[in-house]
Amino acid sequence: MGDRSLLRVALCLTLHTSWMLSAATSGVPRAVDIVLPCMHVLMEDAGGRGGLGGMSFSREEVTLLIRNVTVTGEGGELDPITDYQPSKDTKTTIFQATVTSSPLPFADRLLHADCEGLDISCELSPLSPSGLLYITHIRLPEFSITMVTRTEPTNGMEEDPIGQDHLLSDKSIISMTVDLCLSSSTPSQLTPLSLDVSLNCELSGDPEGVQAEWHLQKEGKGERLFPEEGSRVTMEPGALSGRGDASLTIRAVRVQDEGTYICAVTLGEHRVHQILQLQVREPPRVTIIQTEGPELTLTCSSDCYYPLDVEFSWLLRGEQITHADPVTSSHRRNSDGTYNLSIHLRVPTPPTGALPDTYTCTVSHASLPEPITVTTSVPLPEVSSGALGYIISSLIVLITTAFMFRSRDGVREAREGGR
Template sequence: MEGHLYLELILTLHGIMVWGAAVPQTHHTVDIVLPCDYALLDSGMGGLGFTRQKVTLALKNVTVMGEEPTDAPPDYQPPETPEMTIFVATVDLDPLSFAERLLHAECDGEEVECEISPLYSQSFAAHIRLPELSIAIMAKATLPIENPEELANDLIVVPMTVDLLVSSSPPSQKASLSEEVTLNCEVWGDKDVNVDWHLQKDGTGHRLNLEESRITLQQETQEKKATSSLSIQQLNVHDEGTYICVVLSGKHRVQQILQLQIREPPQVTVSVSANPKTTVTCRTDHYYPLDVEVTWLLNGSPLTHISSITSSHRKNHDGTYSVSSFLEVSEPQPGALPDTYTCAVSHVSVADPIMIEAKVLPEQTDQTQTGLSIAVLTIIIIIITLVIVVHIRRQWREKKKTM
């Protein structure tokens, strides 16, 4: 009986493995429809700006990996008389890793920003932004467009094909000193592409020095996809800035902006000294960026009757900052409870203020003097007693000699 059950279990497991192996990963296509702004550069009114009009961007034939769901939406068909201009862009590219998320973004409550603008020679650029995801699309109209500036007013359907698509996720990162961070830039397109990285900081930009041992670049190329990953080890404050992934493909030049922010939490220590006055000192060390706020509490309540003295920010050799705050306080009366002073430090690197306490004990002066007086008096009594005993013994010896 046990052997029969064992054989049945083996056959069941084998069947599961065969069934699993018989279901390969498949691809299916979906259409993604997004509300979008048609942005045009406007040089009127004595300055540069953008005018925006509402349009629709339909990404057709987007390849998604996985089995096609039974409740998949039907293919998108633009209306014969559209209420706004519709850009229909056919996407004949490898599976997009973010396609499912983009398809269900509205249902999942994610805010989607979309903007499309005319470029040159019937070409258009579309930028799509979701939380933690940025997408840039280069597309070309398949029908002649005579006046792109008036396109949004024509209420027509504009067929296009996507030549190049670039994504980055996440487009913004925060990291602490000495950590490692990786910035990713994924490129989909038919043509050969070249990816370069630049860093813009303090109003100036330069191409990254990839010969530095801390910085490595890995690039993988497939038939219609390229991935460029920039890794930075042992982060320092000078690594903070705007990283630009520059993609060149034929006449197209696409840039993806990735922000790297350094966030180093402060190290807080509190001490009490009594020379010459009782002073409570709060040292806030090695934080970045500069903005920090130091406040004081007395026995759990905001301190209002004493003003603190704060030093200027000191810049350390590693680019972080330090600052100190001082309080001159009075000791509690003899017999009272100790006073608890709390230094509260707020900084962008921490969600809640860092709270460090120090206790100031009651005055000990009277008790110390009383104890000292008793000790001195005891010593004097002992000395006097010894002198009397010695004197008596000496007299007794002299009297004994005369007898």
């Protein structure tokens, strides 16, 4: 069994024991260890190795051990827990980061991520030329964490404790402390228009002296946001005071709010950020109208949707129409940034005596779990006023003629009876 498999088994055993501990104490915070497989990334000068210049990246599998992580129990039977003990014959370097300040965000979720089979990504790399500072990015689908850690030099070494021009050659334990941690939940959000949206960005640690700012990137351009109380884009009153909350609230979302949001936090020599995606998904409003002319035309209109792409199809009595060529209008943009599109279908009038034809317009869009369907019936042809007058006149003539013949027969019978 390889180092990575052993790590995964050890991790799951640690998590199981931690779960038993948390189950033993209802609402009591306890310190545990979290073990994650991680990737150590170093940037190198490609020209220094006979290359053509530029930079290259070296990557090595390592272990990230986060110690003193606070989790909260939910009640249950007591079971002892021991700290994670690295194997003596391990071939993998261990980066041991100790949390010394406030609790690590999403600790309970992170604790069980690997054993639950969640897709987790972990990368750490030097943040400073001295090699004393490291930055670690941990990502799961529902949250993201960025940690700045400081290595603890040994043997009086003040700089380059592990080397910056090569991968780790001597497998060992690199001790670090967590200086600060920036986190966000739901890094990618989908939202319809007009709703309020919160973009989460929280700092773990002492928020004193912290400066936070938000930037929006879209369509190749970037701008800094200036949240103000009473506007659509705001931060909580007293943001970053006490609990380090720099979350951004956008009220009544518009199409123009879609983009990549960057929460940048500066604390002394540290500057870290979180990237959040906001995407607008507004479903179309679908209607059908009938227009009379030389030929009957059905128009299926899809309005007020976002993003751009939308697909139409026509059905006749539930069957796909393949013999006709619908005419589609060009995309038109509404004043609020949404789109509208129409598709026109010429249809024959059902013959006299037949049942009405039923047509269905089906619209598919990224905002819809299932297509929208709208149905209309094409009625039988109406009898024209001229034809109706001719029929009425004919009926009057027939009735009059029949009455005359009947009256004449009655007179004849009366005469014969008088004789």
